[in-house]
Amino acid sequence: MKNAFILAVLTLSVWTSFAQGSSGGLSNLQGTQSNSLGQSMDALNSRGSWLPVENRYSVDGTPLAFELGGNKLVLVANDGTNYNIPNGNYNAQIDQFVSVISQDSIYVMNALSIDYALMNNKKMKRFSGEKERARFYEVLASNKDVYILKKRQSKIKPGGVNKMTQARTSNDRYYMVEDLYIKNGDELEGLKLKKKLISKLFSDKETEIKKYIKENDLNIKDENDFLKIFNYYSTL
Template sequence: MKYILLVTLFCTTIVCSQNDGVIGAGLKNLTHDSAYTSGSWIRNFEDNSIDGSVYLFDEWNTKAIITTINDTNLSLQKLNYDIKSDSFSAKFSHDSVYVFNNSDIKEVILNSKRFIKLTSKNSFYECLAVGNNFKILKDYNIILTSGVKDPITQKESNSKYTQNNKYFFLNEDELINFKLKKKSILKLLKDKKDKIEVYVKNNKLSYNKEEDLIKLFNYYNTI
């Protein structure tokens, strides 16, 4: 497979892990087409006229495990999530990145974050919490705000990338959008509303903070 051959020229950190154990794979051994994902090389162009980045992490010093649709694990470094294109890219050189094909990927562990793919949308979501019959998902989105021209100096400020993320409650096949607000969250958890309110108050949690949201739903799963 031509993409795998390209990877072998640049990647020195890939390890192949299968259900029957972990296999240390040197680059010359990455030849089993069915076990790996396809992808493409693109130029890593940095536009100095735009502040911010389309990538989730500012630095590329990451560790990741990609699980393919064949349930094979690829362990590698320098992986990042491109929010704009909803894809995962590995940086093997200063001026180019390797973009993995989404259709070949089932799940990605990127540092401490776990991304799962909803096949109905062919899109990735970060999984924040998992319950007996639900998942709390984070959908990363990015907005490009155009620069503004100064009426006096006539100089235009840089455009800017900013994240505009959304949260979803996945219950069986139903995907429900909700906001980090008390009313929106309690509407989802109305069957245990009173206990949730007591838990939030006693533990001094906030409905507006993601880290507290995770604690809240983990508690909900126990009651």
């Protein structure tokens, strides 16, 4: 990933640039669509900060889920207003949507003001469960109260350290973890793509599903194939 020095500030700055409250200026723009970042900042009440890069050491890679540049981020507020966010991205380490303003400053949007987001036309919405705190998931597919979700989480792998001198031999590095989840009513749990899902998720249409899988040469362990199977099941 390029511009790691830009991205490291995302982790450092967001903790002090969090929003205060969830309504604020929303009433000023109800029923409108904002194309101005300034309007979006005010209306979403995010009160971000412009902070320089102040790293004690370097972290290679990025906590952002999407490449820099060319992203289309639309935030839909709780009142239904759409906000187009320039240079938008999703920080998968701290679960926040951001706008990368320049090489040394970013703006953090208030998650409490957001109903859902469209990140490059991918819908992302907050879900929570008994064992999972509320965070944004990408909605891959849905059928009534059942949602197939993808969680993106950025973590840091520690760099190398010389055991004798305690000097760093390599930088820490961000890495992205992607996991599938299923939301069924109030339950939210991890989803492992295995053959037994056929009888677990599609028990009432198991015969039709097995026929569909065979005729279309699908593998339920493959994410794209699984989504085709789930979407077909939704039509039955």
